[in-house]
Amino acid sequence: MIFRRVAGPDGRAVRARIHDTAGPRWFAPGRPIRTVHGDASMFIGGVSALLLQSLHPLAMAAVAAHSGFRGDPWGRLQRTSAFLAVTTYGTAADAQAAVDRVRGIHERIRGRAPQGQRYHAADPHLLGWVHAAETESFLRAHERFGRDPLDADGYDAYVADTAVVAEALGVVDPPRDRRALGRRLAAYRPELRATPEAWAAARFLLVDPPLPLVVRPAYGILAANAVALLPPWARGLLRLPRVPLVEDLTVVPAGRLLTRTVRWAMAPGQAPERPPPAPS
Template sequence: MRSPIATARRRLALALRDRVAGPDADRRAHSIWLAPGERRFAPDDPICRVQGHAGMYAGGIRALLLQSLHPLAMAGVGEHSGYRDDPWGRLQRTSEFLAMTTFGPAEAAERMLDKINRIHETVSGADRQGRPYSASDPHLLRWVHVAEIDSFLVAHQRYARRPLTPPEADRYVDQASYVATRLGIPDPPRTVDELGTALAAYRPELETTPGALDVVRFLLLEPPLPWAARPGFWMLAAGAVELLPGYARDLLGLHLPAPLRGLEGMTLRAVAGPLGTVGTRAVGWALGDPSEPRNAPGSSQLSVRTPLT
């Protein structure tokens, strides 16, 4: 018989799994964690440590907020992704993609990458100012990649009990570049310094647009969650906002009123940062539930992987 604590842990794990993996969670988990086959990355590789850590939740929110500031990337998301009509479906597809390309059998990961490339070829349009965009545009793909990897790394370094060392952080960026290359991004960043340079290069292109502000409202004010689940989500969101660059918070309107602006940094560190830590540790506690497929004995045996070079 489960103890009350074990029962609470299992319930939280199932709630997270239902949102992130969806109704087909068992099949997806088996295809990623339990299916036989060589993996591209070993379990102690930096990419597995970062992208298997609970910090991905706050990191993912930060990435979405940051990515929304590029008007052409946001136009494509707004018109084609269905993030408002089917937000959980989009999250589930993104989660499956990240998990499969990081932890899944290499052959299955390659098939998924091919599928994503085919989808990207069908997505194009123009923003409100008539500027054309295409989901297969290497420049836009590079923006999405650098904003995402920077967010995942920043969140991991903040919330992990054992952050990556500088050489490990460089290795993470390098390992993440494989998927970027397969998605059509020429010469993606391979070190933390290159990642920072790549991110800064997009700064002149970032704008406050109605689409970006809609993402803020949707994610931070009107998340598609029952009220009982919102406090936990808002803890993660507070952490995500604290981790954003200052210019991104300014463009998104995520700052204190002008008379209190001088206290903003201290307030974020004193309030938002600890909330993010509590939320992330609660997620990590749930993800450690022994009933989860990723923690099953069979999965741990398969995780003794043969890294591909």
Template structure:
């Protein structure tokens, strides 16, 4: 084995351990090699998006955007323990995405049942006095559209093979299958519908102390080792560069159009390409 290949494998193992946890290799084998029918094939748009390194950028953007709904943020703030166990939350989320995208239908449906059971227990009252429930179809739809909008925009800019117009619609329709199983309703199935739904949520979104604290935690004080702080900051900058201007004001994020169009975009291309190289199958 060459020195370069050894470095690549080591980098890939470190990244995979962060996003998948100690049981990652076992779960990966089960997800990708278990015998059984799959809901999606590797030719489908959802597999292209969810299997690309641009998901690292899209995931950060999704967390920032989702935090702007005060009821969704209250549920996360009061129940998820994201500050105490951020890597555990990331690993659970990444495993769910992998199971529902690449796993057998049986495993994917079981993953959905587990998440729905968790959602039924997540209820409470937001700081503004309004009750919330994680199983609320309206909140589930917000979490879903903020997520797929982020994944798709990150893939458009940093994906290895950006989708054409028909494939982008296909991705949105395919991702709606899982969200519908989770309990979300009135889901978009095309880019035009996604844009309309995102706009419809604007009046409900606002800057809250919990949202701003989450943004600081994600961007300023991330729980990452010093050795990977620079790569993480490159991913974070790329994610901020994809945020709408109105959302940046709410989260007190900078808007530097010239820098974002040049240095930030270039560093985003470099870091996603490096992750893609490190994590390609041996």
């Protein structure tokens, strides 16, 4: 069920085509981007990225007006998942085709934020924010919850890998190591604030997601860990307080168990009746 929700009803066929089609790739086997994007920590990192990205008023206005994330959240997740999979693992031709489609969509998305400023989704500056926030969130999630965390050089190489995709999408001079990524995020800080649209998105993601009641507890663990990954300043803007003892003693350990379970459940050919044992 987890894989179907994220990848869509044809997810396994799409995954087979992405991985099995012959041809050169943007990223060779063993590259850090393949390690990070293939790990279950991406679930937590993805929600954290959405929360962080929402803090740029123009980026959030474009999402609120054009993305359809409320009306079709699973469809949006499936499209994002497919884009990440194709650009990370697919042939170079398929990766470029996926980028071209996204650039075409971005070119058409224009409007005016509720505060009055105009936005254009193809604006390299806005694309740079979305890229930096996403890269930081995926990196932090993998560092905390990944099965095989990378060393400092590995995470620098991950940032460099993501820069390849970012440039293809239209980002100008994306950061290529972790220190540069931190500087880029800091440079955006004066532009960031929590708008009513950002708070509404946070409520949707954290309080009222479109999920059956039976899976709400697991999603609650995921969401709590997505919040715990946010930088303190971002949590402050979104009014999401930190409770250190609760997070350190219960939230993060539960997140590690959840990612282990998701990792097991999404493994090809895994049977549903044998979940992994709880950590001793």
